[in-house]
Amino acid sequence: MATVTQPLIVNLLVDQSLSQRTFIFASVIASVFVFVQALRAFFFPRGCIDENGNHIPPGPVGLPILGSFPFLTHYPELTLDYWAKRFGPLYSLWLGNQLFVIVSDPQIVKDLMVVNGSIFSSRKEMFLKSQIIFAGRGITATPYNDRWRKHRRLATASLNARAVDDYTHVLDYEATVLIKDLLEHGKNGTLPINPQPHAGRCSLNNMLTVTFGTRTDSIEHPLVTKALRLSREFMNCTGPVSNMTDFVTFLQYMPNYTITRGKQLHKDLVQTYGGMINDIESRMKRGEKVPECLVTNLLNVQEEEGLDHLDMAILCSAFMIGGVETTASIMQWFSALIPAYPEIQKKAQDELDRVVGRNRLPNVEDEKNLPYIHAIIKEVERCHNPFWLGTPHVNTQDFTYRGQFIPKDTVLVLNTYTMHHDPHRHPEPFRFNPDRFIDDSTLSSESATLANPMERDHWMFGVGRRICPGMWVAEREIFLVIARLLWAFRMEQTPGEPIDLKEYDGLSGRSPVPFRIKMIPRDDKIAEVLAKC
Numbered sequence: 325m326a327t328v329t330q331p332l333i334v335n336l337l338v339d340q341s342l343s344q345r346t347f348i349f350a351s352v353i354a355s356v357f358v359f360v361q362a363l364r365a366f367f368f369p370r371g372c373i374d375e376n377g378n379h380i381p382p383g384p385v386g387l388p389i390l391g392s393f394p395f396l397t398h399y400p401e402l403t404l405d406y407w408a409k410r411f412g413p414l415y416s417l418w419l420g421n422q423l424f425v426i427v428s429d430p431q432i433v434k435d436l437m438v439v440n441g442s443i444f445s446s447r448k449e450m451f452l453k454s455q456i457i458f459a460g461r462g463i464t465a466t467p468y469n470d471r472w473r474k475h476r477r478l479a480t481a482s483l484n485a486r487a488v489d490d491y492t493h494v495l496d497y498e499a500t501v502l503i504k505d506l507l508e509h510g511k512n513g514t515l516p517i518n519p520q521p522h523a524g525r526c527s528l529n530n531m532l533t534v535t536f537g538t539r540t541d542s543i544e545h546p547l548v549t550k551a552l553r554l555s556r557e558f559m560n561c562t563g564p565v566s567n568m569t570d571f572v573t574f575l576q577y578m579p580n581y582t583i584t585r586g587k588q589l590h591k592d593l594v595q596t597y598g599g600m601i602n603d604i605e606s607r608m609k610r611g612e613k614v615p616e617c618l619v620t621n622l623l624n625v626q627e628e629e630g631l632d633h634l635d636m637a638i639l640c641s642a643f644m645i646g647g648v649e650t651t652a653s654i655m656q657w658f659s660a661l662i663p664a665y666p667e668i669q670k671k672a673q674d675e676l677d678r679v680v681g682r683n684r685l686p687n688v689e690d691e692k693n694l695p696y697i698h699a700i701i702k703e704v705e706r707c708h709n710p711f712w713l714g715t716p717h718v719n720t721q722d723f724t725y726r727g728q729f730i731p732k733d734t735v736l737v738l739n740t741y742t743m744h745h746d747p748h749r750h751p752e753p754f755r756f757n758p759d760r761f762i763d764d765s766t767l768s769s770e771s772a773t774l775a776n777p778m779e780r781d782h783w784m785f786g787v788g789r790r791i792c793p794g795m796w797v798a799e800r801e802i803f804l805v806i807a808r809l810l811w812a813f814r815m816e817q818t819p820g821e822p823i824d825l826k827e828y829d830g831l832s833g834r835s836p837v838p839f840r841i842k843m844i845p846r847d848d849k850i851a852e853v854l855a856k857c
């Protein structure tokens with residue numbers, strides 16, 4: 325029993341169980357923190373001068389403690405776009421105690437993230453994404469250090485242009501399987517169909533083959549549901565501005581649902597993908613022949629590279645997360661958009677019939693001769709980037725750019741929404757118009773290296789030293805699927821079911837809300853050609 329001389333807090337702590345005591349203690353600390361922050365915000369409102377008197381880029385003032393967080397919870401890209409118009413192409417905002425700089429102009433992006441790539445290529449070790457879910461491993465969330473360099477080198481070995489050439493037959497096969505699936509599930513065009521899960525399985529199978537040398541044989545395979553659920557959960561937990569726990573330190577010490585979800589996701593990823601690694605390792609030890617894949621490569625160099633099991637499980641998870649929802653999302657956006665544009669379909673199909681004919685499926689060698697298909701893909705990617713805010717970079721040194729001070733450890737967001745809708749670069753930016761890319765024969769991976777950043781097609785794959793290493797496989801996969809969909813089907817809206825082009829309000833990855841379309845085989849040749857594949 326506590327004595328009357330003890331302060332109230334001690335009385336409370338003595339009478340409670342350990343977890344209650346932890347909670348009360350955390351609440352008291354939190355209240356003190358909130359009070360101090362409120363005082364600080366009152367006396368030193370956040371503006372365009374930091375606490376040391378440096379001129380940081382201008383931006384919204386935000387609320388005490390939370391900063392601009394309450395304005396960024398739904399479709400944050402729209403708010404960031406609105407502020408870009410108000411504060412200019414380089415502006416700042418605060419989320420909790422973290423300074424963000426939002427970059428919305430291609431030249432500034434190049435000056436900072438490419439020319440000064442040695443400074444602007446790190447990542448913030450976000451509490452939820454980096455520390456809880458990825459446990460400080462992997463490639464996506466790792467700061468710019470030797471661990472990242474090693475993981476990037478290992479990932480690139482499976483994803484660079486030459487590696488992709490070696491497994492293009494896999495991408496080709498999965499694109500054909502997708503067409504067959506859609507034909508079968510849509511009962512030869514007589515039933516409306518939602519192509520989204522089929523596109524999801526196609527992307528999943530590609531990444532399963534690249535990573536684990538395996539695939540699923542139907543949409544009902546349990547791994548399809550599981551893997552797609554894990555990627556979706558990751559997207560929902562980890563958008564760049566999506567959860568306050570990352571930026572308000574005291575929340576990290578309080579029991580909350582976000583942390584529970586993050587821990588569960590970490591466990592699920594390690595169980596699922598770590599379990600698949602164990603399985604491959606056992607098979608290799610038994611002397612079984614295992615198809616060459618990321619995991620066999622990692623196991624072969626495990627000792628020499630000093631990789632532990634968690635390193636490998638998280639690197640594989642990064643492949644399964646980064647490489648599935650993303651490419652699937654572009655295929656899904658294409659399928660949601662195209663039924664509304666019969667004239668674009670017709671023009672694309674005329675091009676395909678002229679270049680490929682009706683006796684075979686289009687393949688990767690045809691791409692250079694199909695400028696209109698190429699332009700459609702770029703335009704889908706411009707209009708519906710799955711990651712409007714990309715994965716933010718962090719600078720490892722103080723930097724002054726055009727008189728604006730960007731302190732070390734600032735989080736830099738590539739504002740692709742504003743850049744993709746810049747009317748000077750893309751006139752009538754809200755119109756779906758593939759013709760705007762008709763003279764652009766570059767692959768997006770090539771366009772990313774153009775000297776003039778104003779000429780870059782789009783910013784979907786990010787920029788600089790952290791640019792997406794999966795862009796070669798992604799581009800090839802997307803081309804094969806979209807070219808074949810156009811070659812095989814006339815895609816129409818289902819009568820009475822208008823397609824809602826609203827983006828799914830995921831916190832990070834964006835895909836269309838569910839829809840159904842009719843995928844009508846263009847002629848009898850399709851079944852004949854598919855039967856031979």
Ligand code: HEM
Binds near residue numbers: 483651714717787
């Ligand atoms: C349409 C498809 C894809 C899109 C839109 C996309 C987008 C992105 C973006 C925006 C980044 C951050 C770049 C930056 O920091 O500037 C990124 C990084 C990454 N992507 Fe992709 N990606 C796609 C496909 C893939 C595929 C197929 C893989 C295959 C494994 C992949 C693996 C990765 C990895 C490992 C990183 C982290 C790179 C690093 O931090 O060094 N992505 N991706």
